[in-house]
Structures are given as C-alpha cells and as structure tokens.
Amino acid sequence: MTPGRRRAFTLAETLVAVAVLGLVAAGGMRLSVLSVRALGEVREGRERLALSRNLWLRAVSGKLESRGRENGISWETGRFGFPGQDGLPPGYSCGTVVITGAAPGREKMILYVPDRMISRGRKQ
Numbered sequence: 860m861t862p863g864r865r866r867a868f869t870l871a872e873t874l875v876a877v878a879v880l881g882l883v884a885a886g887g888m889r890l891s892v893l894s895v896r897a898l899g900e901v902r903e904g905r906e907r908l909a910l911s912r913n914l915w916l917r918a919v920s921g922k923l924e925s926r927g928r929e930n931g932i933s934w935e936t937g938r939f940g941f942p943g944q945d946g947l948p949p950g951y952s953c954g955t956v957v958i959t960g961a962a963p964g965r966e967k968m969i970l971y972v973p974d975r976m977i978s979r980g981r982k983q
Contacts, residue, residue, distance in 0.1 A: 911958060911970060918956050918972040934958045939971060 868876075914934060917923040925936045937955045956970040 907968075911968060914956055914958065915970050915972060918954060918970065923956065932958055932960055 910930060910932065914923060918936065923934075923936060927934055935957050937957065939953050939955045941953075953974055954972045956972060958968045958970065960966045960968075
C-alpha cells in the first residue's frame with residue numbers, strides 16, 4: 860500500500876454484495892408468503908373443525924334439522940346401519956351428517972353420530 864492512498868471496495872465487490880443481499884431478500888419474501896398461506900389454511904381448518912363440532916353436538920342432541928345451509932356450507936342427515944358386522948347390540952345404528960362446502964372443489968365431510976352415547980359404562 861502506498862502512502863496517502865485509501866483502501867475502498869471495488870465495483871465488483873459491491874455488485875456481489877448487492878446480489879447476495881437481493882437473494883436473501885427474495886428468499887425472505889418467499890418464506891413470508893408461504894407462512895401467510897399456511898396461516899390461512901390453519902385458520903380455515905380451525906373454522907371447519909368448530910363448525911363440524913357444532914353440527915355434531917346439534918345432531919347428538921337431536922336439534923339438527925335434516926337439511927340446512929349455514930355459513931357457506933350445507934348439510935344433510937341420513938342413517939348408517941353397519942351392514943355385515945356381527946356382535947353389535949340389536950338395533951344399533953348411527954346417523955350421518957354429510958357436510959358439503961361452498962368452495963369450488965365442494966369438499967365433503969361425513970360425521971357419524973351414534974344413536975346411543977355410551978359413557979363410563981352407562982347409556983345416555
């Protein structure tokens with residue numbers, strides 16, 4: 860180094876640093892977009908779970924109509940009799956609640972609701 864001369868970054872070093880910084884920023888943006896999307900899916904899943912839990916409780920208590928529409932979903936109740944299974948109590952069957960979403964894919968979910976709830980050895 861000669862006396863009186865300053866040491867500084869070259870143009871090539873500056874360009875490499877800016878390129879690396881750009882790659883890090885692009886990766887960070889990608890991660891934030893993915894996390895927002897995942898958070899939306901979790902929120903939607905929680906809403907579905909709460910809605911299905913509400914419908915199941917209404918079906919168990921006998922307060923669910925046979926057909927209906929609520930909060931962008933529709934449902935229909937039916938019967939399910941366990942065909943071909945031995946060893947079930949006589950007349951044991953359960954109801955079904957078929958939930959259909961309003962989304963373009965129209966996902967279906969089936970809830971099975973026993974006619975008799977058995978808890979701690981007692982029939983309710």
